[in-house]
Amino acid sequence: MRFWLTCFLLICSFGVMSKTPEQIRSAFLYQMANFIEFPSMGDSGIRFCFYDLKSGPGAILTKNKSLKIKGLPISIKKVEKNTAILELSSQCEITYFDGALGNDILSSYDKNTPLDMLMVSDNLSFLDNEGMAALVxxxxKIRLYVNKQQIAKHNFKVLSRLLAVAKFHPN
Known part of the structure; x- marks a missing residue:
């Protein structure tokens, strides 16, 4: 009996596809939006901005535009690398930066200016350079890291339920 049960479980496990890191990051981004209160969010819903819509979390969320957050539709926008952070803040609620791109963009932005937008990257160096959140x-596993000092400076409110699952960096 144990032999057959073991065989059954082994065969069933072959059909289970594990999720890619990019699929998990896109799910995290989508779920994070449920636990953040943005001052700019209106009837248009949550606006996600990505620098790449052909791969990564941007491509995955683009395929799922029917998703809703708090009963409102999400929208996905591709932004250019030369778009200023303040302009992004007026166009997006959540902006995702792949790789070192976030560090390049953060270097040109005055960190004393409060934003209406959450900036998320995929590496801890983004947080070291005063970024807001990283999906590392x-x-x-993909783990959410938050720069609590940066989050507190901006015009949106991160709810405690999201902070409960996050790790803080730098300490």
């Missing part, structure tokens, strides 16, 4: 791969 650790082994086979």
């Amino acid at each position: 791969q650790e082994g086979n």
